[in-house]
Amino acid sequence: MSSLHSVFAAxxxxxxxxxxxxxxxxxxxxxxxDEVDRLKDxxxxxx
Amino acid sequence: xxxxxxxGAVVLFLVGAAAYASFFIAPEEKTMHVLxxxxxxxAAAAWAGMTAFFVCFVSNLLYVxxxxxxxDSLGVSSAEVGLxxxxxxxITGPIWAKPAWGIYWTWDARLTSTFVLWLLYISYLLLxxxxxxxxxxxxxxxxxxIFAFIDVPIVFGAxxxxxxxxPQPVIMxxxxxGLDPTMSKVFFFSxxxxxxxxxxxxxxxxxxxxxxxxxxxxxxxxxxx
Numbered sequence: 001m002s003s004l005h006s007v008f009a010a011x012x013x014x015x016x017x018x019x020x021x022x023x024x025x026x027x028x029x030x031x032x033x034d035e036v037d038r039l040k041d042x043x044x045x046x047x
Numbered sequence: 048x049x050x051x052x053x054x055g056a057v058v059l060f061l062v063g064a065a066a067y068a069s070f071f072i073a074p075e076e077k078t079m080h081v082l083x084x085x086x087x088x089x090a091a092a093a094w095a096g097m098t099a100f101f102v103c104f105v106s107n108l109l110y111v112x113x114x115x116x117x118x119d120s121l122g123v124s125s126a127e128v129g130l131x132x133x134x135x136x137x138i139t140g141p142i143w144a145k146p147a148w149g150i151y152w153t154w155d156a157r158l159t160s161t162f163v164l165w166l167l168y169i170s171y172l173l174l175x176x177x178x179x180x181x182x183x184x185x186x187x188x189x190x191x192x193i194f195a196f197i198d199v200p201i202v203f204g205a206x207x208x209x210x211x212x213x214p215q216p217v218i219m220x221x222x223x224x225g226l227d228p229t230m231s232k233v234f235f236f237s238x239x240x241x242x243x244x245x246x247x248x249x250x251x252x253x254x255x256x257x258x259x260x261x262x263x264x265x266x267x268x269x270x271x272x
Contacts (some may be wrong), residue, residue: 003082006146010085010139013065014092017138022129022248031254032262040266046272 051251058247060241064089065233065240073233082146089139090218091237093161095245096167098131099125100168100199102249105190110185119185121249122192123175128248130168132241136166150210156205157213164202167195180261 076083109115140158141151152158171191178184198269201247206213207221218228218234226234 001145003080007081007084011088013142014088014135014139017135018133018244020250022251025248025251025255029251029258032255032258036051036197036258036262036265039269043134043232043265043269045086046269 051217053248054250056242058243061240061243063238068233068236074229076230079147082143082212084138085143087234087237089143090235091241092132092135092139093239096129096136096240097199098242099129099132099245099249100164100196103129103168103192104196104199107189107196110189111193114182114186114187116181116260119189120253122189123172124252124256126168126171126192127252128245130172131248132245133161133168136161153212155211155213156209157202157211160198160202160205164195164198166264171182171195173200198255241262 069084073084073087075081102125103122106118106125110118110122113145140161144153145151172189174191175184175188178187205211206216215224217224225231
């Protein structure tokens, strides 16, 4: 692997790690929010 | 929502500008040439990761002292973000090492202590999944987090205290160490951009943790009915 390819690979893989991390946080937040809303709805219907 | 999107856009602009500066503004280094440009990304990510672990450490201390749930939430959020940054450091380092040293990895003091740091914070997150009761989980993980932080100064000092294959420090490295002024400006701008990204990711992760607390409250209400 040439030096330029190594630099390119380091930046691309590095940004990919941050992007995937952000996506997992966003996905977990969205599914948890759905769950909270669902629970709140079922609680309100029960009252 | 708009405020968060705006902050996200500013962070994205900063990290893009830092990458541009690393490639097109920083002068080429005499011995490593283009390969040295990994330094602006690798070292800046390492500094931001250490800062995230410091935030985790302070949060853990404050949780043990105050027993306030928000410090537990900040502790786990910063630990996860610090782990993401350290993962990037452990990937980009070997990518640089292969053309520079001829090998991807060697068990020298800096590399080994960084790997141990990564394992310690993986253990911190694993520990949290093993304890059901929230107060017990928060206290035990805070105590473990305080212990895990001991490795951070070891990582920092490894290239100063011992002879290592890892390059010697160019920042805070004592007499003879230092960077070209333009390289130095680009490096500190990269550090700033990485710290903004770190703060943004911690804020996003903290929101998830607060939502989890809300979920627990609503779930307990539902179970009580």
